[in-house]
Amino acid sequence: MPSPAQTLSLSVSHHFRPRVNSTRASVVMDQFGIDFEQGEHIIARDLQFSVQPGSVVLFTGESGSGKSSLLRSAAEQLKAAGARVISLADLTLDDRCLVDLLPGAVADGLALLAACGLGEAQLMLRTPSELSDGQRYRFLLALAVSQQADWIVADEFTATLDRRLARVIASNLSRLANRTGIGFLLVTTHEDIVDDLAADVHIRCRLDGEIEVTTSDGDLKKKRCGSPTSSGSPPRPSPTGRTSLGGIIAATASG
Numbered sequence: 001m002p003s004p005a006q007t008l009s010l011s012v013s014h015h016f017r018p019r020v021n022s023t024r025a026s027v028v029m030d031q032f033g034i035d036f037e038q039g040e041h042i043i044a045r046d047l048q049f050s051v052q053p054g055s056v057v058l059f060t061g062e063s064g065s066g067k068s069s070l071l072r073s074a075a076e077q078l079k080a081a082g083a084r085v086i087s088l089a090d091l092t093l094d095d096r097c098l099v100d101l102l103p104g105a106v107a108d109g110l111a112l113l114a115a116c117g118l119g120e121a122q123l124m125l126r127t128p129s130e131l132s133d134g135q136r137y138r139f140l141l142a143l144a145v146s147q148q149a150d151w152i153v154a155d156e157f158t159a160t161l162d163r164r165l166a167r168v169i170a171s172n173l174s175r176l177a178n179r180t181g182i183g184f185l186l187v188t189t190h191e192d193i194v195d196d197l198a199a200d201v202h203i204r205c206r207l208d209g210e211i212e213v214t215t216s217d218g219d220l221k222k223k224r225c226g227s228p229t230s231s232g233s234p235p236r237p238s239p240t241g242r243t244s245l246g247g248i249i250a251a252t253a254s255g
């Protein structure tokens with residue numbers, strides 16, 4: 001059983017160097033002064049916040065600011081501590097009616113579908129492949145809640161929904177978390193759901209590397225723990241005109 005409250009400490013970075021070497025990758029590395037040993041893009045160093053059962057943690061920020069990287073790191077830490085963590089991205093959907101896909105009593109299933117904005121009878125009788133993208137996303141949310149997880153992980157939260165519905169779902173999810181004790185780790189670029197979601201922890205990532213952590217007690221902490229991500233590149237040096245590829249050194253056009 002996971003302990004009632006825990007502090008997560010996230011340290012996330014990605015290497016600049018390519019996962020797959022190629023001559024062209026080697027030329028780019030030379031042009032931007034990245035060698036095979038160095039070049040690290042730091043998303044966060046020791047970013048700390050506390051969570052407990054039923055906490056809603058929201059990561060927002062611009063595209064590329066590191067939200068998903070932090071989400072994955074938080075989910076891994078919770079898993080490592082023994083929590084049952086379900087990611088919407090890992091759920092598979094059979095071709096059966098929505099009401100048949102939800103375990104437990106029919107009445108519970110109907111209530112859950114309604115909370116996720118799928119309360120109309122004709123929708124409950126459809127299969128996942130007959131739903132719109134936004135309806136399918138909402139069903140994934142309902143399915144995840146029905147599977148008795150400690151934590152549910154949802155990237156691109158409400159991205160496929162019109163913004164009015166997005167706010168309704170955010171508010172319902174907040175109530176669900178309170179009622180069930182299921183925690184949520186959510187990522188979105190949309191800030192319009194912030195008030196309705198009333199997250200316990202709101203982590204705002206910025207492309208300049210600053211991360212803001214706001215907790216529900218109104219506490220705001222700002223930390224510059226990442227490296228700027230706007231260009232994703234270290235300062236540009238003069239190219240050497242030499243490229244290294246798996247130990248082979250060759251002259252390039254820049255030389």
Ligand SMILES: Nc1ncnc2c1ncn2[C@@H]1O[C@H](COP(=O)(O)OP(=O)(O)OP(=O)(O)O)[C@@H](O)[C@H]1O
Nearest residue numbers: 014015062063064065066067068069070189229232
């Ligand atoms: N596995 C990886 N290896 C190297 N770099 C990565 C990896 N995953 C992400 N990055 C880089 O880290 C930065 C943050 O990526 P991330 O996916 O966390 O951002 P995001 O804020 O979720 O973006 P978006 O809103 O576009 O999904 C980006 O510059 C991305 O290129």
